[in-house]
Amino acid sequence: MASAQFQVLSVLCRTSRQFVIDALKGFSSTTILSPNALSRDIINSYIGTSIEQFQKNTLDSFRSYYHFVSSLVEENHFISALRTNFYTRSVPDSNISVTFSAIYPQQVNQTPSSLMSNETCRCDRTSDCVYPAGIYNQSQTIVSNEVFSLDESPLFIVPGFQVGCVPQNALLQSTLECFYNQSCLDIVISLTDALRTVSALNISNSFSRFSPT
Template sequence: MASAQFQVLSALCRIVRNIVSDAVNEFSATIFVSPRALSRTIFDTYTDTLVDQFNKTTLENFRTLNGFISSIIDESRFISALRTNFYTRSVPDSDNYTTFSGIYPQKVNLTQSSFMSNETCRCDQTSNCIYPAGIYNQSKAIIPNEAFSNDASLLFAVPGVQVGCVPQNALLQSTLECFYNQSCLDIVITLTGALRTVSALNISNSISRFHPTTTIGYRDRVWNMVRIAYEKVTTFNLFKTALTDVEQGIYSTRVYILFLMVGVYVLTIYSTKVIGSKQVIVQNPSINQFEELNKMYSSILSCPCSRLSMPRSTFMHYEVQFHPFCTSRFIRDELWLQYWTMEFLN
């Protein structure tokens, strides 16, 4: 059954590649429409939303297709060529044949080669019956209406790999942990004489990307300090020619300066309360100019675009990373069909 599961893995990789490739092409060709230039924050939020929506939609498309295929297999009750879900037996002394359902134990103890419970799973009721995969030292004919058992001496239990009614359903309930473990692969190679040209997959951890952020602080500094020497203030006289009394002239000067300062203060306060607007047009600003202006005048800045739309591919590039199994020799090597031969027992 290993050969069939490798075929399913190869088919799944091809389907995923096609679905993702079509989705990326459609994503890149989609037109982005905006009548005005967007700030960096709004643009980043928009692109993050697009990528998140793209990932969810692509994954959902694959799940829908896989669910559709699984439903067809379940409802049509196809007989697997491996005879893992249904098999036929001839009726003695007649030309008739009887079809039997595959039966698998629900719980298995591989170390003791026995069932842990009497519960069984029948392939005529569900296609999700599974059984731990292993390498045995002999083959055994299927006995009608009996659950599959591992009476034969178990040479090696392949960790994480399941077999069952249908290769696809069993594969989707399996893990690929053995393919990341060179020791596990060495045992499989030694016992089967196959897979000699492959090596264990490398576990690659995804690298987190941190976008640098710039913190901008604003400091208001007020430098309105008027230094007038006390001596000059007390002797300062603006009315020397108008008034003969020097003391009266000094007092009049002080009153004048006081009212002048009050008037300047009132005018200053009034000018700060009055909002003046002036339209400044910058022809064909660069990206840096736009971002700088947007920081200072985000609430009133208006930057119409010369083009209302553009393809997403002009400002976004979607890089797809497939599972390492889909790029390994496990499915690229055409000789994988010959890894294990399959014999049908009469």
């Protein structure tokens, strides 16, 4: 499931980068025309306002694109290949299959099912249902029309990272703080025997204005 999140993250990064490149091309072709000579202060003020408007328009365009794609997925009830939003069950002794919505608990106490919250979130009503990503020693199968629950306490919950109905919605409700924390990565590596060549990202080398959390 994590691979799907990383694929979505990669697509979002490439798409947002292309949006910025295209917007910069349009912005660089902008000209200032005036019948009179303009003072330096007026020009600087105009440039500052233009840059702010450019940033706002670029962000609005990307948001519109993202919401368009998300609405297509949600309104058409596309079934995730991970079966995290809908799943099918065949009817015994027939060729009929029935589709069920995934149901997640609204609040997770990270303990077996007896301590789960009674409030639920259904993927047939919203694609924003999320569940803490982690490493689970889970043997219980999904029961149709019942909320997803644990039969064992999780081995490890990845801080800030979410899974849910569809990868992109869960990803946008997540943080990447674990990938900046070597101790967190070491736990994931020890439990999965994977990512052994991966080391934590260095926030001091990042040019982003956003915090990992």
